[in-house]
Amino acid sequence: MLEKEKRFTLGYDELEGNDFNLVGKKNANLGEMLKAGIPISPGFAVTVHANDQYLIMTGIKEKISSLINPPNAQVPLEKAQEASKIAMELIESAEMPAVIGDVILSDYHKMCEKYGNNLPVAVRSSGAASMPGQMETYLNICGDKDLIDYVKKCWSSAYNTEAIMYRMNKGMEFLFNIGAGIPKMVNSRVSGIIFTINPINGDMSKISIDASYGLGEAVVSGLVTPDTYLIDKITLDIIKIIKGSKEIQCVYRENASDIVQTEVPEEKRRVNCLSMEEVKELARVGKLIEKYYGKAYDIEFGVDADIPFPHNIIILQVRPESVWSKKEVAPKTEVAKDPMERLLGVMLTGVKLK
Amino acid sequence: MANKFMDPHDVPTIPGTEGWERMYPYQYPFSKDDPERAAFESSQIWFYDGLHYPIPHYPFDLIWDEAWSMALSQYNTRHWLIPPALGIDHRIVNGYVYISPVGVPDPEEIGKRVPLFMERAGFYFQNWDGLYENWKKKMGVVIDKLEAMNFTDLPVMEDISIIKEGIGIGSGYKLLKAWDELIDIGLLCWQYHFEFLNLAYAAQVTFFATGDQLFPGIPIATLVKMSAGFDPILFKPDAELIRLAKFAIQLGIDDTFMKPLKADELMKELAQHATGKEWLAELEKARYPWFHISTGTGWFHTETSWNDNLNVPFNAIKTNIRTLKEGKEIGRPTAQILEERDRIATEYRALLKTDADRDAFDQGLGLARLVLPYAEDHNFYVEHWFHTLFWQKTRQVSEILQRAGFFKEAGDMYFLKRNEIKDALWDMVTGWTTGVKSRGPSYWPKEVAWRKEVYKKFTEWTPPAALGTPPDVVTEPFTIVLWGVTNSTLTSWLSGGEAGATAANEIQGSPGSSGVVQGKARVLNNPDQLADLQKGEILVCKTTSPSWAPCFVTIAGAITDVGGPMCHAAIVCREYGLPTVVGTGKGTQLIKTGDLIKMDGDTGLVTILERA
Numbered sequence: 001m002l003e004k005e006k007r008f009t010l011g012y013d014e015l016e017g018n019d020f021n022l023v024g025k026k027n028a029n030l031g032e033m034l035k036a037g038i039p040i041s042p043g044f045a046v047t048v049h050a051n052d053q054y055l056i057m058t059g060i061k062e063k064i065s066s067l068i069n070p071p072n073a074q075v076p077l078e079k080a081q082e083a084s085k086i087a088m089e090l091i092e093s094a095e096m097p098a099v100i101g102d103v104i105l106s107d108y109h110k111m112c113e114k115y116g117n118n119l120p121v122a123v124r125s126s127g128a129a130s131m132p133g134q135m136e137t138y139l140n141i142c143g144d145k146d147l148i149d150y151v152k153k154c155w156s157s158a159y160n161t162e163a164i165m166y167r168m169n170k171g172m173e174f175l176f177n178i179g180a181g182i183p184k185m186v187n188s189r190v191s192g193i194i195f196t197i198n199p200i201n202g203d204m205s206k207i208s209i210d211a212s213y214g215l216g217e218a219v220v221s222g223l224v225t226p227d228t229y230l231i232d233k234i235t236l237d238i239i240k241i242i243k244g245s246k247e248i249q250c251v252y253r254e255n256a257s258d259i260v261q262t263e264v265p266e267e268k269r270r271v272n273c274l275s276m277e278e279v280k281e282l283a284r285v286g287k288l289i290e291k292y293y294g295k296a297y298d299i300e301f302g303v304d305a306d307i308p309f310p311h312n313i314i315i316l317q318v319r320p321e322s323v324w325s326k327k328e329v330a331p332k333t334e335v336a337k338d339p340m341e342r343l344l345g346v347m348l349t350g351v352k353l354k
Numbered sequence: 355m356a357n358k359f360m361d362p363h364d365v366p367t368i369p370g371t372e373g374w375e376r377m378y379p380y381q382y383p384f385s386k387d388d389p390e391r392a393a394f395e396s397s398q399i400w401f402y403d404g405l406h407y408p409i410p411h412y413p414f415d416l417i418w419d420e421a422w423s424m425a426l427s428q429y430n431t432r433h434w435l436i437p438p439a440l441g442i443d444h445r446i447v448n449g450y451v452y453i454s455p456v457g458v459p460d461p462e463e464i465g466k467r468v469p470l471f472m473e474r475a476g477f478y479f480q481n482w483d484g485l486y487e488n489w490k491k492k493m494g495v496v497i498d499k500l501e502a503m504n505f506t507d508l509p510v511m512e513d514i515s516i517i518k519e520g521i522g523i524g525s526g527y528k529l530l531k532a533w534d535e536l537i538d539i540g541l542l543c544w545q546y547h548f549e550f551l552n553l554a555y556a557a558q559v560t561f562f563a564t565g566d567q568l569f570p571g572i573p574i575a576t577l578v579k580m581s582a583g584f585d586p587i588l589f590k591p592d593a594e595l596i597r598l599a600k601f602a603i604q605l606g607i608d609d610t611f612m613k614p615l616k617a618d619e620l621m622k623e624l625a626q627h628a629t630g631k632e633w634l635a636e637l638e639k640a641r642y643p644w645f646h647i648s649t650g651t652g653w654f655h656t657e658t659s660w661n662d663n664l665n666v667p668f669n670a671i672k673t674n675i676r677t678l679k680e681g682k683e684i685g686r687p688t689a690q691i692l693e694e695r696d697r698i699a700t701e702y703r704a705l706l707k708t709d710a711d712r713d714a715f716d717q718g719l720g721l722a723r724l725v726l727p728y729a730e731d732h733n734f735y736v737e738h739w740f741h742t743l744f745w746q747k748t749r750q751v752s753e754i755l756q757r758a759g760f761f762k763e764a765g766d767m768y769f770l771k772r773n774e775i776k777d778a779l780w781d782m783v784t785g786w787t788t789g790v791k792s793r794g795p796s797y798w799p800k801e802v803a804w805r806k807e808v809y810k811k812f813t814e815w816t817p818p819a820a821l822g823t824p825p826d827v828v829t830e831p832f833t834i835v836l837w838g839v840t841n842s843t844l845t846s847w848l849s850g851g852e853a854g855a856t857a858a859n860e861i862q863g864s865p866g867s868s869g870v871v872q873g874k875a876r877v878l879n880n881p882d883q884l885a886d887l888q889k890g891e892i893l894v895c896k897t898t899s900p901s902w903a904p905c906f907v908t909i910a911g912a913i914t915d916v917g918g919p920m921c922h923a924a925i926v927c928r929e930y931g932l933p934t935v936v937g938t939g940k941g942t943q944l945i946k947t948g949d950l951i952k953m954d955g956d957t958g959l960v961t962i963l964e965r966a
Contacts, residue, residue, distance in 0.1 A: 198570070204705040205569040234701045235576050237868040238956045276870055331710035332567050339560075339717040340476050344468065346560040348438055350829030 008050035008103040012043055012183075022047050024126025024179030033315070036292045039285060041304075041314045042114075043121065043183030044107045048128060050100050051155050051177035058094035061175070064159075068174040080164040083174075087159035096148050104151060104182075105144050111184060115306050118142045120185040120252075123150040125157055127178045134163040135178065140185055140252050147182070154180045185252075186314050188302035190273045191216040192226055194282055195321060196233070196290040196297050202324035204296070206239070207231040207283045211274050213264050214249025216300055216316065223261070224248050227273050231283040238279055245269060278303060281310045289318055296321035362395050362821040365447050371808045374448070377413045379420070379771065382446040400445060400452035400821040401833070404916040406653055408896035410449030410812035412768040413805070414748070414775065415654050417537070418741075419444060419451050421544035426832065429552045434475045436552065437467040438829040449812035452821060455830035478553055482724055489549060489728075493735050496543050500743050503536060505529070505750035507757060508786045526783035533751065533779055537772060540744055547736045554725035555831035561718035568711055569702065573956070575867055575928055580699040581722040582691065582928065587731040589686055589929075591647045591660070592903040594640040595667055596685045599674035601636055605629045608675045617664035643739050649881050649901040652737030655749075655768045659742040660901075669885065670904035677907055684907055686929055730925070738900065751775070758782050759795035761802060769805040770798070819939050861938050861945070861960040863913065866924030869933030871911045872952040872963070875945045881905075892953060894945045898923040906930045911953050913941045913960055927955075935960050 004010065010023055015031025022028075027045035034040055055061035067083040068075060075083075112119045120142045125135035136157035138150045157163065158176045167176060192211030197204050212219050212226035219226050225244035232239055246269050250259050274282070282301060289297050300317040307314075336342040362384045367374070375383045386392040403419075411419070427441020440456040458464050478485060508525050515521070558581075565577045602608045607629050615623065624630030641661055649666055650657030660667040677684050699719060706712045752767035760778055761767060767775060778794050785792030828834055876891040878884065881901040887893065893905060893912040899922055906912075906926055911933040914923045927934035933955030935941075941960065945951060948966025953959075 201570055203570050204707075205572060205702060230571070232573065232576060233705075234698050235579070235868070237573060237576065238870075239571055239573060241957070329707035331708040331714075333564060333711050333714035335710050336714070336717070339557075339721045340472055340479060342564065342714065342717050343475075343556055343560040343721065344437065344472065346563045347436060347471075347556060347829060347831075348464070349563070350438065350827040 005049065008047055008053070008100050009107045010045050010047060011107070012040065012045065015045065021128050022049065022179070024048065024128050024181075025130065026124060026126035027179050027181045028126075030181065030183075033292075033318075037288055038292065038315055038318075039311065039313050041183040041186050041302075041316075042111065043181060044111075045126065046104055046151055046180040046182065048177045048179050050104075051179070054094070054097065054100055054152075054155065055091075055177070057097040057100070060090045060094055064090060065175045068164075068168070071174045072171050073168065075164070075168045077161070077165070080168065081161050084159050084161045084164055088156040091156035091159070092149075092152050094152075096152065101148055104148065108144070108147055108182065115184055120187075121147065121182050122185055123147070123154045124181040124183070125154050125178055126181050127158065127176070129172065131158075131163060131166060134158075134160070134166055136160075151180050151182075154178070184304075184306075186302035186316065187305045188215050189213070189305040189312075190278075191300070191302040191316075192219045194286040194289075194297075194299040194301060196286045196299070197321060197324055198230065199321075199323070202327065205233050207233050207286045209274070209279060209282055209286075210244075211282075211303075212244060212246045212249065213268065213273055214251050214262075215259060216302065217250040217259055218248055218261075220300070223250070229272075229274065229279045229283075231279065233283070233287055236280050236283050236287075238276060241272060243270075243272060246273060274303070275309075277309060278313065281313050285313060285315065289315070293318070293320070296325050298322070358823050359399070359820045360818060362400055362445065362447065362452070363392065365818075365821065368448055368811050368815055371448070371811050374808050374812075377449075377769070377771070377805055377808065378411070378416060378446050382416075382444065384445050384447065395445070396822060398443070398454040398456070398822050399824045400454045402817045402819055402821075403451050403453050404817070404819075405897060406651065407451050408916070409654070410809060410815075411446065411451060412655065412809070413771045414768040416446075416451075417540060417772050418544065418653055421541050422548070424541075425544045425548040426552065429548045430830070434478075434552060435467040435470040436556070436829075436831075437464045437471050439831075442830060442832065447817065447821070448815050449809065450815075450817040452817075454822070455825075455828055455833045457825070457827075457829060475553055475556075478550070479557075479721070479724070482550075486550065486728055489546060490735075492546055493543070493740075496539060496546070497735075497740055497743065500536075500539055500740065500747065503532060503747050505532060505747060505754060507754055508783070524787070526787050529754075530776070530779055530783055533776060536744070536747055536751075537776075543736055543740050543744075547732060550725070550728045551732065552831060554729040555834075557721035557725045558729070559831045559834055561722035564714050564718035568706065568715060573865055573868065575865060575924070575955075576698065577722075578925070579928060580695055580702070580719055581726045582695055582925070587734045588900055588922075590734070591644045591900055592670075593685060594644045595670045595903070596674050598633070598637060598640060599671050599678055602633055602671070602675060603678060605633055607633060608679070611668075611672050611675055617668040620668060621664075646739040646742040647734075647900050648738050648742055651897065651899045652741040655745050655765070657745070659738070659745075661742065662746070666881070666901065673904050673907065691929065734900070751779070755779070755782060755794070758785075758792070760792070760798050762799050766798070766802045769802045769809070816940075816943070859962040861941055861962075863935040863938035863941065863958045863960060865955055865958045866912075866914075866934030866936035867927035867932060867955050869911070869931070869955045870952070871933050872950070873910045874966075875913075875947060875949045875951045876909075877942050877945055877947045879942070892951055894941050894951075895923075896942055898926070902926075906932065911935075911955065913938055913945070913951075913953055915939060915941050 004022060012031050012034050015023060015028055016035060017028055017032040019031065020028040023045040030040050055064065064087050065071060067086055120140045122137060122139050123141055124137040127135065136154060138153065141147055141150045155178060158178045167174065190211050190213055192209060195208040198206035198208050209229040210219055210226040212224045218224045224246050226246065227244045228242040229238060230240040246264050248261050249264050250261055253260050286299055289299055298319050298321045299315060302314045302316055304312040304314055334345065336345060363386055384395050423444045430436045431440045438458050440458055443454045443456055445452045508529065512525060562574055562577055565572045602611055610623060611620065621634060624634050645660035645667060647660045648657045649659065649663065674684060703712060703715055706715060752764065755761055755767055755778060756764060760782065770778065778798060781792045781794045871892065873890055873892045875894050876887050877894045884905050887905055887908055889908050890910050893909045896915045898914065909932065912923050912927055914936045915938055924934050924936050933953060935953050935955060935958050938960060945962060946966055949962050950964035952961045952963055
């Protein structure tokens with residue numbers, strides 16, 4: 001096997017955090033999460049090197065790099081728009097050299113063998129430098145032809161006007177090769193949010209999971225009342241389940257990337273959308289993420305319908321919890337000088353019955 | 355939902371039992387002859403103590419209720435001066451005992467009790483381990499003294515040694531004195547029973563309250579896990595059965611145990627071979643004291659011990675041998691439990707952000723760990739070891755009276771109040787001294803026959819879970835920990851009492867040990883029926899005791915009618931990792947053997963999915 005630097009694709013399981021130069025930050029970070037035991041959607045990265053070789057083999061590298069001169073100049077908007085149009089056109093219309101295309105498709109076919117023919121995947125841009133939200137991510141891409149076309153589109157998105165302006169204003173090079181991530185689209189039977197605290201009262205000893213059928217949009221945007229599961233973070237015992245009404249679910253329309261809402265059948269509304277073992281596994285993963293990052297986290301997850309338990313639990317996005325983590329923590333108990341004084345306090349309070 | 359239970363004075367007498375009150379001490383029934391006492395009775399909450407008494411009381415067996423009524427209460431009220439709590443009052447209705455925590459009504463009085471409580475209870479907490487060691491010695495003395503007692507028939511004439519040694523005391527006097535001593539030692543043992551228990555429960559309640567403040571909604575089961583994991587004596591008998599099973603396999607005589615033999619036949623066969631003899635010698639070592647385990651809770655004379663009926667431990671040994679030979683590990687993984695308890699406590703503590711909260715946690719947990727060994731071990735000393743011997747001695751007395759014609763059948767004596775037994779013995783002794791026929795043989799059989807009829811009618815009656823008026827606050831530690839009386843239990847009892855038919859397929863109890871399972875129910879009334887239990891079934895019973903130990907390797911979960919998070923079933927199931935729902939009130943009545951049920955040890959909900 002070639003050394004990492006020469007490869008056109010790298011599996012997520014081959015990546016670690018300091019590979020960001022090879023595959024971009026997003027991909028490297030996913031590899032790091034996987035190493036930490038955090039389950040992510042299976043997939044692979046198309047390397048920065050692949051992008052570079054594509055430009056070289058198709059003979060368009062020279063043309064693109066000469067679009068802006070000097071290569072790290074401040075440019076006016078019109079100039080950027082003009083360069084963007086030409087660069088994107090060049091990248092999208094060139095033919096994928098077989099040596100690169102075959103490697104990408106071979107990795108894709110391996111995923112198809114495992115999870116189904118014509119497997120829907122995402123194509124996610126992943127730059128080695130932070131370019132927040134500048135480049136494109138394409139969802140629900142199926143089949144060889146589309147995959148290759150969207151990898152090219154993903155590469156070309158590094159040359160959209162906003163991306164060019166951003167780079168030029170930061171004094172970065174005009175030529176910008178990026179990585180692409182190709183994860184399996186999560187076919188969410190259920191999705192939702194894990195809080196590694198009790199969001200109601202900030203209690204650090206609980207994990208709270210909101211979950212409902214279909215894609216996460218239904219829960220995130222508050223379209224449905226999800227099931228709420230409260231779990232003891234230390235023992236992973238399920239302490240409380242509040243069943244939600246879950247009338248609606250969001251799903252992908254077939255062979256397209258837009259989302260539609262459908263009704264949840266009556267009998268599915270009445271039962272918990274997660275099995276108890278799924279709840280425990282989600283809580284375990286939430287705890288793992290909190291431990292890995294060292295603070296409370298807010299985590300989006302999907303439960304994949306195509307993969308058997310426990311690998312069906314897939315983490316889609318993580319971000320630090322922001323409400324309780326910022327609050328000053330006041331003691332919850334009264335100060336007592338010794339255990340006897342505390343015991344007396346409890347004796348005097350008793351248990352309220354009404 | 356009603357906010358009161360039935361007034362205790364309004365409970366109807368069961369037809370045909372009129373006059374039942376004379377079977378019990380006169381102060382036990384609810385009464386209206388003193389308006390002040392009657393008003394007090396109506397204003398209190400009275401819980402049916404099904405945890406200890408799943409059946410109606412035999413008049414003599416009420417002795418233990420009287421004993422703890424006195425001992426528990428005296429420690430609250432006169433020893434420690436628990437500031438807001440007096441004792442627990444007792445009444446009897448149609449043979450069933452109801453109890454009521456009594457508060458200190460005057461806030462000023464509560465304040466005055468505080469420094470007294472701090473000094474007195476503080477002394478015990480500070481010197482806990484030493485006092486507890488001393489306690490074990492005192493219990494040893496009591497048990498030795500009881501063991502040495504022996505009741506025999508009155509002789510036709512006194513032995514010549516009485517004459518020649520100038521003793522000057524008669525056998526009749528000695529018998530009466532010995533009876534007094536037996537009763538006295540029983541009451542003494544129950545004085546010791548509560549020497550630490552109120553404080554132990556107060557410490558646990560404190561830790562539970564602190565835990566809930568720090569981690570709202572933390573299950574009590576989890577808090578108990580942080581203090582459990584030591585090696586309680588209560589698990590020793592079961593451990594001995596496992597040891598004996600392993601020893602039999604090691605000696606290569608395990609096949610002998612698989613023969614369909616009764617315990618005595620099996621022992622005879624083992625005695626014929628050297629290896630068998632070796633095993634029997636180990637058995638004898640284990641029997642004293644570890645087989646002084648009651649096959650029930652130890653509260654009733656009808657319950658025999660493993661030593662009284664060796665078939666019970668032998669069946670368990672057989673099950674253990676079979677399980678071991680299937681290659682399975684049995685027994686409590688003590689090291690693992692200890693590791694788990696420390697992990698849980700450390701992780702919880704690490705979540706605390708302030709010194710004040712860490713102090714509160716450490717103080718609460720420290721006390722809980724200090725007291726838990728006593729809280730669990732005293733049960734073996736008193737209810738099992740002592741009671742087993744005590745019942746054996748009373749059986750001797752009962753047989754003497756029966757041979758003297760006072761009773762028709764074995765066990766009739768227990769239909770007499772304890773003071774009446776003294777009267778009967780006096781009657782027998784004076785008949786013997788004078789050489790005239792006693793009145794007993796013509797008096798007691800008739801009275802006992804009537805009492806037996808009444809008793810039978812009591813068993814057919816279902817006592818309500820509670821009577822009277824719920825209070826705003828319960829401060830009595832036992833009421834909270836042992837009987838599991840909380841806001842939600844009371845609410846569910848109240849709603850169940852009013853409209854029990856709302857959701858007949860759902861029964862709400864308290865979470866005892868976490869986990870969810872589904873399976874066929876097996877309703878058992880006593881551990882003799884354990885043989886019926888099939889692998890993977892869910893045990894449904896009134897309450898469990900150490901005699902139920904063999905079943906925990908077989909069942910998928912347990913549901914009890916009575917008990918809180920500290921009851922036996924909950925403790926054992928937590929140790930064995932089985933889900934438990936406790937305190938369902940009437941699980942044994944609503945669930946039938948063979949029903950497909952689902953139980954949730956995290957929420958306390960039991961659902962009947964399919965009727966048998």
